[in-house]
Amino acid sequence: MPTYYPIDETAARRAKEMNSYHDYKPGSATAAYRQEVDKATAIAETQKARVDPMYHEKIDRLLDTYARKLAENINQSHAIAARCPSVLITGPANFPVRKKEKQNRAADANMKEWQEIQGILARIRGVGTAGISSDDENALQKLREKLARHEREQVEMKAINAYYRKHGTLDGCPLLSAEETEKIKAAMARDWRANPKPYESYLLSNNNQTIRSVKARIAELEAKQSSPAPEGWSFDGGRVVMNREENRIQILFDDKPDAGTRSELKHAGFRWAPGQGAWQRMLNQNGVYAAKELTKQWTVSAEQTEITTEQPVSEEPCSEEPAPFSYLQQSM
Structure with missing residues (x-):
């Protein structure tokens, strides 16, 4: 219900x-x-x-x-x-x-x-029909199962190639069923190579690359789970929020950012989400780093503005009153 x-x-x-x-x-x-x-x-x-x-x-x-x-x-x-x-x-x-x-x-x-x-x-x-998303709470389990499957396939392909080199045939190979043996034979018969193998080098290489990629993703997710969850922070004109429910890092502004700021956000991988009222991207190390770089830039600008407005008072009388500083307002 x-x-x-x-x-x-x-x-x-x-x-x-x-x-x-x-x-x-x-x-x-x-x-x-x-x-x-x-x-x-x-x-x-x-x-x-x-x-x-x-x-x-x-x-x-x-x-x-x-x-x-x-x-x-x-x-x-x-x-x-x-x-x-x-x-x-x-x-x-x-x-x-x-x-x-x-x-x-x-x-x-x-x-x-x-x-x-x-x-x-x-x-x-x-859900459940595409690749393994980092949003999936079972991502680590699925990735480990995927890694085990590809590692097993790598061992089997090498063993089948070794059997073929030794015997010159796939008949009797204990790792293959009769149906699998006939399927590989048919593929070898269609191969353009002079001396085809059951599993060519590029297949082993591609599978090995997949194994390395899956291992890297597992390491990344394990590091994310073991490290302390990052907290949000404020900056001049808004704040950064770690929305764990949506698995997104979000930047919220007090007022609508100008065209230049919006361009910077898009360049850093953030996209406007009207449903959230925020600029957001995936909550991961890259997303946190991008948000820190952006907000550091905006915070630095605010600090420089503050320093500029706090000039020491001259002992000499001023003949003309300086115009009020308006850079910050113009940049918002």
Whole structure:
């Protein structure tokens, strides 16, 4: 049974009155919301039937996140719709055009957030079917199983090649079934090489590279789990948050950053997430380092500004009062 989050029926009724002559049907907003959650629940249950039970908890967590964020988005949508009436309700005379434009911009942002929330359904459908994500709480276990499988394959391929070198045939190889033997023979017969082998060098090399990559990922995740979890920090104009629930490092600003700052954020791998109200990227060592470099730059600028404004007072009388320093305000 899914968890339903509350829908503000008063705001829903008010939004209806501000935009329609028809009466609001009590409970209709809640019913529509629950219908969408029920659809998401059906998707989640279908995915559970397809994948290993070890993924079920993650699917349930994503479903709950979807239900919670959808309720928040719907309530916000109703609040925005109630800010300014439709021109069909008020008529064109003295219509608050500026207020309506502001409302439309808020509605557009709310719609973008809704689209991001719908993306959670795609994440539910993909659980257990793609590669091993660092977001997965069972990532280490899966990576170790993957490593063991590839190491076993490496040993077997070398042993089969050695058997073929010694006997000149794969018949009787204890590591292969009759079906596997015939399949490898057929592949060797199609090979363009003069003296093909059951497993060519590039196959062994590729598999060995996979083993090294998996080992590196295991070491990275183990180091992340064993090291103290980083904490967030503040900077001039905002703060950095370690959102462990989303596995994201997030940068939140007090005001909208300017174009130059937004460009720096994108260059450092951060992307704007309307649903979170933050610039974010994966919570890992690289993400923490990038955030520290960015905020250090902004903090340094603020400190330099402070030093510049605290010049010693000259003993000589000034004939002209200096203009107030405004670099900080211009750079925000």
